[in-house]
Amino acid sequence: MNLLTIAIDGPAGAGKSTVAKLVAEKLGLLYVDTGAMYRAITLKALSTGVSLKDADSLVKLANQTHIELRDRTEGYEILLDGKLVTGEIRTPEVTAGVSEVSAVPGVRLRLVELQRAMADDRGVVMDGRDIGTYVLPRATLKIFLTASVEERARRRSEDLNQRGYTVNQQEIQADIERRDNYDSTREFAPLAVATDAVVVETTGLTVHQVVDRIVAMTRPHVL
Numbered sequence: 001m002n003l004l005t006i007a008i009d010g011p012a013g014a015g016k017s018t019v020a021k022l023v024a025e026k027l028g029l030l031y032v033d034t035g036a037m038y039r040a041i042t043l044k045a046l047s048t049g050v051s052l053k054d055a056d057s058l059v060k061l062a063n064q065t066h067i068e069l070r071d072r073t074e075g076y077e078i079l080l081d082g083k084l085v086t087g088e089i090r091t092p093e094v095t096a097g098v099s100e101v102s103a104v105p106g107v108r109l110r111l112v113e114l115q116r117a118m119a120d121d122r123g124v125v126m127d128g129r130d131i132g133t134y135v136l137p138r139a140t141l142k143i144f145l146t147a148s149v150e151e152r153a154r155r156r157s158e159d160l161n162q163r164g165y166t167v168n169q170q171e172i173q174a175d176i177e178r179r180d181n182y183d184s185t186r187e188f189a190p191l192a193v194a195t196d197a198v199v200v201e202t203t204g205l206t207v208h209q210v211v212d213r214i215v216a217m218t219r220p221h222v223l
Contacts, residue, residue, distance in 0.1 A: 002140070004029060004123040004221060006214070007131035010145035011191060012099075012179040013152030015145050015202055015210070019145060020127035021076060022211045027125070027218065031076060032069060032118050032133070036130035037111050039089035042068050045101065046093060052100045071142030092165060099179050102129070102196040103186040132194035136172070139219050142197035143214055151203045152176055161164045 004027065008020045011131060016032055024031035041062050042052070050057045068079040078086045088094070102108060112135050118124055119136055122172065124211040132142035147155075153173035160167045198217065202210050 002118070003217065005119050005136055005139045005141075006125040006218065007136045007139035007142045007194075007197075008125065008127040008214075009129060009131050009133070009143070009191070009194070009197065010127075011152070011155045011183065012139075014145040014147050015207065016127040016145055018207055019202075019214065020125045020209050021072060023209065024071075024125035026211065026215050027123075028101045029123040029125050030118065031071065032115060032124050032126040033076070033078070034111065034115055034126060034131065035098070036069070036078045037067050037087055037114070038080060038107070039094050039098050040099045041065060041096050041107060041111070042101045043085060043089050046097065051062065052097045055104045055106065058101060058104050062107045062110045067111075069118075074144060085129070087163075090163070092160065092167070095150040096175065096218050099182045103182070103188065105188040108189060118168075126216060129191040130189040132197050133192050134217050137194075141214075141217055143217075144193045144197045144199045145202055145210070146199065147201065147203040148177055149173060149180070 006023065008016050010016050017035065020030045035108060041058070045052060045058060045061055047124060050061055066081050070077040070079065076086070078089060115126060115135050119126065126136060132139055150173065153169055154178055156176065157167050157172050159168040198211060200210060
């Protein structure tokens with residue numbers, strides 16, 4: 001029996017994590033937040049004083065790090081070397097550095113190895129920047145989520161405000177634009193739309209409208 005694998009890609013702030021998690025819950029699949037894995041490496045580097053510009057040290061750090069993703073009835077959990085860091089990896093400091101860390105080829109190779117192993121084990125919904133183009137090129141269904149940069153900045157600002165951070169939406173938008181450029185122009189596995197992906201423009205749509213649209217797309221593959 002072929003496992004159902006769904007790749008959800010898109011730029012920063014497009015809502016990939018929220019949508020992917022809900023799609024996984026509806027279909028009974030494992031949700032794999034690849035961005036959280038890169039955030040965990042970034043958090044560890046910041047916490048241990050490893051420079052985000054020292055590629056060799058970052059690769060060594062990644063190879064010595066254990067990351068665990070857990071589905072729990074009370075919520076999704078990220079463990080870094082056995083420590084729960086679900087909230088810590090979402091700080092503005094980690095967000096500002098994660099693109100630089102994720103661009104290091106050796107870091108990506110290590111984490112992609114782990115991500116593919118998860119997909120080989122069971123059906124997954126995996127989100128990130130290069131899932132359909134690089135990590136899971138043979139995914140059953142590939143989705144590319146996008147939205148206007150203004151909409152993505154508004155969503156990111158609201159999320160951070162709800163978690164107690166005081167942020168400037170214009171600064172958030174400038175950071176998203178910087179990350180878009182960085183992610184789409186990096187040499188190794190850049191952000192790109194897979195040729196066989198379905199592009200879903202989410203500006204003006206609710207999360208549940210997007211989720212329902214994606215779940216409907218899976219029906220031909222599960223009947």
